[in-house]
Amino acid sequence: MNRTLVGFIKKELIQTFRDRRMKFLLIVAPIVQMTIFGVAISNEVKNIRLAAFFKPNDTIAENIYDRAIASRWFLPVPIKYGDHPYQLIKSNRADAVLVAPPGGFTKAIGRAISDHGVTGSAPIQLLVDATNVLQAQSVENYMRAIINETLQQDLHVSFPKSPIQIHTRILYNPSLDTAIFMIPGVMCTLMIMTTMMLSMVAIVREKEMGTFEALISAPVSPSEVIYGKTIPYVIVGMINLPLILSVALFVFRVPMRGSYIILALCTLVFICAGVGMGTLISTFCKNQQQAALGSFLFMFPAMMFSGLMFPIQNMPPAVRWMAYVDPLSHYMGLLRNIMLKGGGGIYVIEHTLALAVIALVCILISFRRFHTTLQ
Numbered sequence: 001m002n003r004t005l006v007g008f009i010k011k012e013l014i015q016t017f018r019d020r021r022m023k024f025l026l027i028v029a030p031i032v033q034m035t036i037f038g039v040a041i042s043n044e045v046k047n048i049r050l051a052a053f054f055k056p057n058d059t060i061a062e063n064i065y066d067r068a069i070a071s072r073w074f075l076p077v078p079i080k081y082g083d084h085p086y087q088l089i090k091s092n093r094a095d096a097v098l099v100a101p102p103g104g105f106t107k108a109i110g111r112a113i114s115d116h117g118v119t120g121s122a123p124i125q126l127l128v129d130a131t132n133v134l135q136a137q138s139v140e141n142y143m144r145a146i147i148n149e150t151l152q153q154d155l156h157v158s159f160p161k162s163p164i165q166i167h168t169r170i171l172y173n174p175s176l177d178t179a180i181f182m183i184p185g186v187m188c189t190l191m192i193m194t195t196m197m198l199s200m201v202a203i204v205r206e207k208e209m210g211t212f213e214a215l216i217s218a219p220v221s222p223s224e225v226i227y228g229k230t231i232p233y234v235i236v237g238m239i240n241l242p243l244i245l246s247v248a249l250f251v252f253r254v255p256m257r258g259s260y261i262i263l264a265l266c267t268l269v270f271i272c273a274g275v276g277m278g279t280l281i282s283t284f285c286k287n288q289q290q291a292a293l294g295s296f297l298f299m300f301p302a303m304m305f306s307g308l309m310f311p312i313q314n315m316p317p318a319v320r321w322m323a324y325v326d327p328l329s330h331y332m333g334l335l336r337n338i339m340l341k342g343g344g345g346i347y348v349i350e351h352t353l354a355l356a357v358i359a360l361v362c363i364l365i366s367f368r369r370f371h372t373t374l375q
Contacts, residue, residue, distance in 0.1 A: 045138040047313035051077035051088050054100035061105035061124075064150045065098065073142050075313075089129045089171055092337065092347045096139045099125040109151070112163040121165040130173035131336045133181040135311055140168050172340045179252045184335035185308035187244050188270075188328055192302070195237040195271050196278035197295055203229055203282040204291040226370050230275050237271035238264075248339075258338035262348060266338070269355045270331040276362030277327065283369040302328045330354045 050068055054061035068074045077094045088094040101108050101123055108122035126143055130136040147164050173180050206229075241264065248254045281298060285291040304310065306328035312320065323329045330351040337347055 045135050045142075045311060045314065046073050047311075048074045048135060048139060048142075049077050049093070049095045049313075050074040050098065051079055051083075051085070051094040051096075052098040052100075053079070053085055054098075055104050058100055058104040058106050060109055060150065060154055061098075061100040063154055064105075064147055067150050068098075068143065068146050071142070071146060085127050086171075089127055090341055091344045092129075092341075095129050095132070095135060096143075097127040098143065099127065101125075109163060122163050123165045123167055126166055126168045128168060128170050130170045130176055131181070131340045132307075132311060133173065133176050133178055135313075136170060136173070136176060140166065180254050180340065181336075182308070183248045183252050183254045184339060185306065185332050187248060188306065188332045188335060189303060189308070190244055191237060191240065191267070191271065191331070192274045192328060193299070194240055195233050195274040196281075196298075198236065198278070199230055199233040199275045200278035200282040200285075200291050200295060201288060202233070203279060204285050204288050207285075208287045223367070226279070226367060230279055233275050233278075234268070234271050237274070238268060241267050254339060256339050257341065258343035262343055263335075263338050266331070266334045266348065266352050266355070269352055269359060270327060270334075273327040273355050273359035273362065276359045276366060279366040280362045280369075283366055302326050305329060306332050308332060324354070325358065327355055327358050330358075 050065070052061065052065040054065070069076050074096075077088065079088075085097040085099050088097055105122060105124055108124075112122045124147070126140060128136045128139045144164075144166060147166070151164070170176065245256075245263075249256055277298065278295075281294045282291060285294055301322070305312070305315075305323040305326045307323070308328075312323045312329060315323065334348060334351050334355075337343055337351075
């Protein structure tokens with residue numbers, strides 16, 4: 001083999017593995033990510049928050065609900081006085097609501113079954129939140145299996161024809177259109193990529209080109225340097241919002257049922273979190289190669305834990321906390337809530353505050369590290 005080529009290969013490998021940060025990014029981080037994803041990622045839909053409305057003496061309806069909770073597919077949702085099935089889903093307190101008929105499900109079953117077999121049908125309503133299409137597609141199948149099993153065990157009879165008539169009402173995405181579910185996630189990913197990557201590369205480029213010394217000697221304060229390097233990309237992110245939103249609304253026909261002002265405010269907080277995250281990563285990088293690897297190691301887990309492809313509820317509690325510190329998961333939930341549901345007050349406030357805390361923590365740590373570097 002050409003000695004010159006061998007020399008170049010050795011030189012590049014030595015230079016790459018000489019830096020301890022590069023060793024971590026290339027060797028340790030992929031192993032950690034593979035372990036976490038292997039535990040956290042699952043296509044099985046479970047932990048669906050289920051509420052049920054039935055009378056206290058409706059024995060069969062109560063048994064259906066208890067069996068649904070015992071199946072571990074569903075989680076119980078406590079009902080307060082004055083709660084309405086529709087409002088439980090709109091406020092994001094429940095993913096599905098089971099509503100027994102006014103006279104009771106037990107009486108309806110009694111009328112549907114006679115000595116001659118199944119002579120009628122017992123209706124029961126199932127409301128499903130379809131902002132998460134993957135979850136909504138499984139709820140009715142789960143409930144149908146649970147209801148049939150409950151009837152067989154309670155009545156000790158197997159029916160050639162099911163006496164149950166489930167009236168399923170799909171809310172917020174009646175056609176179960178995948179685009180309506182996916183486009184808010186794509187919007188979220190594009191917003192974080194443009195803002196975080198631009199702010200991170202701009203700062204790392206100054207380090208790599210050696211112009212940080214000029215910034216230090218200039219008659220400006222460290223805070224002015226940081227603000228000057230971050231605020232422009234917040235502005236760029238806000239300029240991108242109407243462009244991306246227009247494509248979602250007019251090309252993919254995603255509905256916009258909430259307030260544009262609230263969406264803009266939530267986006268501003270998210271962009272600040274993205275720029276803060278990019279600035280924080282840049283403080284640990286010496287060159288653009290490290291910055292590119294660092295951004296990839298952030299973006300890949302952030303997308304996995306955002307709820308874009310895998311429901312957060314499916315993840316084990318031991319790793320689910322990562323979704324709560326992931327800015328993408330909060331903003332994606334806000335986009336789907338505001339655009340599809342109209343924006344529930346408490347939900348929007350909680351997730352906007354979470355984004356604000358993430359942004360504040362990233363900015364404060366970045367300031368401290370930059371003050372140390374520039375002084």
